[in-house]
Amino acid sequence: EDKVVQSPLSLVVHEGDTVTLNCSYEVTNFRSLLWYKQEKKAPTFLFMLTSSGIEKKSGRLSSILDKKELFSILNITATQTGDSAIYLCAVPNSGYALNFGKGTSLLVTP
Amino acid sequence: DADVTQTPRNRITKTGKRIMLECSQTKGHDRMYWYRQDPGLGLQLIYYSFDVKDINKGEISDGYSVSRQAQAKFSLSLESAIPNQTALYFCATSDSSRSVAGNTGELFFGEGSRLTVL
Numbered sequence: 001e002d003k004v005v006q007s008p009l010s011l012v013v014h015e016g017d018t019v020t021l022n023c024s025y026e027v028t029n030f031r032s033l034l035w036y037k038q039e040k041k042a043p044t045f046l047f048m049l050t051s052s053g054i055e056k057k058s059g060r061l062s063s064i065l066d067k068k069e070l071f072s073i074l075n076i077t078a079t080q081t082g083d084s085a086i087y088l089c090a091v092p093n094s095g096y097a098l099n100f101g102k103g104t105s106l107l108v109t110p
Numbered sequence: 111d112a113d114v115t116q117t118p119r120n121r122i123t124k125t126g127k128r129i130m131l132e133c134s135q136t137k138g139h140d141r142m143y144w145y146r147q148d149p150g151l152g153l154q155l156i157y158y159s160f161d162v163k164d165i166n167k168g169e170i171s172d173g174y175s176v177s178r179q180a181q182a183k184f185s186l187s188l189e190s191a192i193p194n195q196t197a198l199y200f201c202a203t204s205d206s207s208r209s210v211a212g213n214t215g216e217l218f219f220g221e222g223s224r225l226t227v228l
Contacts, residue, residue, distance in 0.1 A: 009150065015159035030200070042200060043153070095158070095166055096127055097143060098217060102152040 001091050002027040004019050006101035014109055017079050021104045023089030024071040034098065035063055036088040043088055046074070081106045113137045116201050116220035124228050131133040131223045133201030142169075142184040143202040143217065144176060155228065159184055160206065191227040199223045 003026045012017055025033065032050045036043035047056040052067035058081075065072045076083055087106050090098040116140045123129055138212065141160050145153040145168075155168030157176040165176060173195060175187045188195055202217040 006152075036217075041221050042218075044219075045216045049215065090153075093155075096160075097155055097158040097166070098170060099155060099169065100145075100153040102150060 002068055002091070002099050004099055005088050006087075006104050007057055008065035008104060009102060010105040010107075012107045012109060013079055015080060018075065018077045019079060019106065021074040021076075021087050021089075022071060023074070023101055023104070025089075025091045026070065027091050027099075028094050030067065030070075031092050031096075033065055035072070035074050035089045036090065036100075037090060038086040038103070039084075046087075050071050071098075076106075079106075081108050084108045114218055114220035115167075115199060115221045116202055118223060120224045121173060121223065122226045122228065123191055125192055127191050127227075129191050129225065130185045131225070133186070133220060134182045135201075135203045135218075137205070137218060138181075138205055139205045139218070140181060141176065141204045141206055143204075144171065144174075144184070144186045145200045145202060146223075147162075147198045147200060156186065158182050161173035176208075188225075191225075193227045196227045199225060218220055 005024045007022045034048045035046040047063045054095040055064045060077045063074045084107050086103040088100050088103045090100040093099050115131045144156040145160040147153050154170045156165050156174050159178040162178050177185050200222050201220040204217050
């Protein structure tokens with residue numbers, strides 16, 4: 001059975017801190033891993049990772065995939081209150097639809 | 111106007127009632143999905159459709175049915191709603207032509223339909 005496990009489930013940090021969010025997976029025939037950010041409404045796309053060891057970066061957010069150890073991390077440096085959100089990790093199943101983890105709820109306090 | 115539109119946005123109903131949630135999209139995407147979100151459980155896949163004649167069950171399809179009436183429309187039905195179907199429901203789309211090596215690629219979500227079953 002395909003599994004996507006995120007940790008921690010929730011996290012509270014102060015503005016300016018750096019955070020690392022984790023996503024491990026077990027899927028048949030891995031193709032890619034995607035990260036989404038969800039604020040009050042619908043999730044929005046952050047990154048798609050397909051190759052091991054290649055970092056994807058967007059501003060203060062970056063992500064990397066380790067296909068040997070079956071995990072990905074999402075880093076956020078110099079956190080701001082606007083980074084408060086649920087961060088979701090997802091992996092396509094054998095039918096090519098995305099299976100999501102439970103998410104990490106991040107709260108950045110002033 | 112939103113590219114992926116869900117109706118209704120909010121609905122309160124009673125146990126045993128039949129409910130339909132509708133999704134329409136103007137993105138021209140061929141793939142459509144229904145997800146359910148409960149607090150602390152992330153997004154769970156209910157059904158998905160890769161074209162008009164294709165319907166597939168997701169992780170939690172029991173108690174739900176779907177209809178893909180056209181490429182742009184995908185509706186979710188609860189034949190006899192029960193309280194544990196109270197949740198936030200999202201429709202999403204993706205474009206197979208932008209997929210990489212068979213990957214699903216990026217999903218585009220509607221704004222969600224909040225359903226409460228009393």
